[in-house]
Amino acid sequence: MFGLARKLADAGVLGLNKRNAELIMRLNPRHLYPRVDDKSLTKKLALEAGMAVPDLYGLIRNQGEVRNFQEIVAEHESFVIKPAGGSGGDGIVVITGRSKRKRDNFRLANGLLITREELEHHISNVVGGQYSLTGNPDIAMVEYCVKFDPLFNDVSFQGVPDVRVIVYRGYPAMAMVRLPTRSSDGKANLHQGAVGAGVDVASGRTLGGVLQNLVVDEHPDTGSLIGGLKIPNWEFILESSARGYEVTGLGYLGVDIVIDRDLGPLILEMNARPGLNIQIANGMGIVNRLKRIDEIYDPAADPATRAQVAQREFVAPVPERPASAVA
């Protein structure tokens, strides 16, 4: 048992206790949390910093405003409802279209129909705080539904795949893509059964994938190879992520980015307590990279420079598995 712990420590694997005590408590001052825990505020700050975010259609702040829902989505065929204070993808409903016969019936990402009343009940729950981290009343956000890039068509089952970049003191340290599966119910959340695939920070190419801590080469639903995909606009993604440090002030930050077919990379949300599964997806511990960033840290560097430095520093080791065909 202690032998295993030693091996993990040697491999630079970050554990939850260490993440909480030495990274989050040290680098993420609590007063900055609202900037990421309230997603509507994150969106506002990101917009002010000139970053690309999904369009906000409207906010529902309290029970009385739930009736505005119909009005907010009147012009839109597809949209996403999410709790501003939610975590881990809980409470997010993705509407991809409307029933042809009846406009008040909405089509969910999995193809099922849902009535407006049901949606409004969901919004009531959101506003009531069912999904918020603290259980306090929350805000429901209705925003643009990302039309995801066909690049990921073969390796995701419904839902929207997203890119997660860990940014340490402003430097991108590690990245992965999260691919929804049937069992994750279209959510890009690893512990709900989505596939995570490491991404080479240097090149933006996907490495192998993991499903529930197990290494997988193929997507469980589509059967396509996961590795070797080139993520478009990688430099821009890295730079936007690095800019997340200026926007939030958090030294240990997870930036979630989706790639829209038409609009390119959009910042979806940021996270002050990013999970540790990214290490499994990349097949390596993150501690050594964090140490390296401490060595090369330059307070004067701008986001673009930091992204370049990260690209130069963090080249994925040559994969032990045979490289997959490039898409």
Next chain:
Amino acid sequence: MTRRYVFTLAILLTVTGVGMFLYKWQSLGFPLSVQQQTPTWIVETSIRFDAGRGSIKVNLQIPTLTPGFERLDDYAVSKNYGFGVNYVGTRREAQWTIRRASGPQTLYYRIVVFENPNANQSDITPPFPLPPVINEPMKTAVDVIVEEVREHSADAASFTAELLRLANDPSPNPNIELLLADAGGRAGFVQTMTTVLAAARIPARMIRGIELADQQRQADIVPWLEIHDGDRWRYFNPATGEESLPDDYLIWWRGGEPLVSVEGGSNVDVGFAVKRYYLDTMEIARQRAARDEAVLVDFSLFSLPIQTQAVYAVILMIPLGALVVVLMRNVIGIDTFGTFMPVLIALSFRETQLLRGILLFTLLVALGLSIRFLLERLRLLLVPRLSAVLIVVVLLMLLISILTHKLGIETGLSVALFPMVIIAMTIERMSVVWEERGPGDAMRSATGSLTVALLAYFVMGMNWLEHIVFTFPELLLVVLAAVILLGRYTGYRLTELKRFSSLAK
């Protein structure tokens, strides 16, 4: 920097906690185990005499330093008499006085002592005695004896042993015979020995005490010999010269003074009655601390009303439950619903007993959960829904109690001991997790909660632990220190070893 503060604080807390604990345990004698009992004796002295015409003054020698025993309490029972205790040198004298009395009088003095091997044995170091004034021909006899014994001995102890051997010789030499000619009884014998020892410049005195036995209506005074070897007092059996004290020997007084002196009375008769009983060690410690006015005890739990004490006996176990939760979550890495929900469940298990507690709890949560899923269809707002679940839980408790009662299973009644608000919250959270993350996650967290609750139950249910925490609440400072230290534990959680096992190269 933070690390140093944390360690300093933890050490400070531990030292304070353990220090207070040691003081109460070692110095005040608080017991470590639950039913520890200490042999305790009541010795009652009764003084009977016929009152004379004038005023009466009665002096009784009473114990001061009693090696092997500690005084818990002593008091006098005497109608209409004035009573006081006088310290005369190292002796204590009880004194009764009355202006006028008639007929036979009885005065009682009672002392309660308990066995304490560590009881103070120290006494002042006496000065070298002056050479006793002895008349001839005794003086020559004493000188010869001292000279002879000195030849055969090396120090005070061996001198005493040798002297006693000579004196007890069945065919004594003429000097001894001369010396002991006037000594009446054992007390006289010991008194003579002290004279010879004084002539040899060895501090010595007679001690008198009683051998405590289970139950004695009439205990005898046994004289013994005590000498000081310049370092400490040593006890010698005057009959054999052996250095020892009899078992359970309570030293009543030292020196040659008579046990009792009565002015203004006649036909004096003194009796000792002894009774042994067993007293809770806890009780002794409390009484003793109260007598010494130890602040720690005055401010301890024992100063609270009994009912409040019973409540605190439970409350004081909660920190240990919290410690279990910390260990389970931060070191083992088990998921639970709510941080301290398992502790509260464990507390109710204490009342319901384990097996039926688990059954009732599972039943309650399962029923509540199914009704919660029905409620989901009504699309209630969050707070009203939570309240509805709470009401349903209360009704379910009622239902279970009534049903089991009708079925003749009285144990079902204990369902009411569950913290209903906590159960309602558990049901709500479980149903949300169930819908969001699937039944697997919900069941895993539920199992985790129950496992932690079980562990907390076993830890909080240990009787000896409860006794120790209740008797020494300062040990909770040590628990606090442990929790603070665990708060800086940055190693892997046990479950993470499995989770990240693919990364171990």
